[in-house]
Amino acid sequence: DAGITQSPRYKITETGRQVTLMCHQTWSHSYMFWYRQDLGHGLRLIYYSAAADITDKGEVPDGYVVSRSKTENFPLTLESATRSQTSVYFCASSIVPEGRAYEQYFGPGTRLTVT
């Protein structure tokens, strides 16, 4: 049972470069989420998806793009990376029905450094 995986686990990129973080889950969960974790802020929601081809903005979406063509994949793209996007990024998924849909399961994270 692979669960939810993220790749790469570590990434260093330069300012202005495009970078894509991958998230893959094997549970066929409907909902998927991208968070960033920064010291003193806990986790902040970037984007989420209720199903394939359905995405919506979270708390801090600027500078990020997502897509979800398949239920199991939810890639996050930084179109032009900035130093302020240096962070640890977590992908999560959750099931339905009601109530348990809030119960999210997290991937191991991607540590991204923008130089």
Add this chain to the structure above:
Amino acid sequence: AQSVTQPDIHITVSEGASLELRCNYSYGATPYLFWYVQSPGQGLQLLLKYFSGDTLVQGIKGFEAEFKRSQSSFNLRKPSVHWSDAAEYFCAVGAGDYKLSFGAGTTVTVRA
């Protein structure tokens, strides 16, 4: 809008002592409440959750939490901590559209 406050940024506790982590939430409706733990370099693991019913909920690793509606609190407790409990702990509240709002976290250090 919902919010979560964890008043304690850092707590140090001796091994074998009890632990209580505070969590206060602000949400207009009946909340769904969660505690997650994050060990260094790891992702978040669900410790326990409250949806409805009994206000004292049991979780994994010997943790429990009590929902107190009158105080808008969902404090996490463990009677006797182990060195392996050193980690960061996050409280979260379920908001609309199946989203979670997280507190800023409490770091727990366990001393021998």
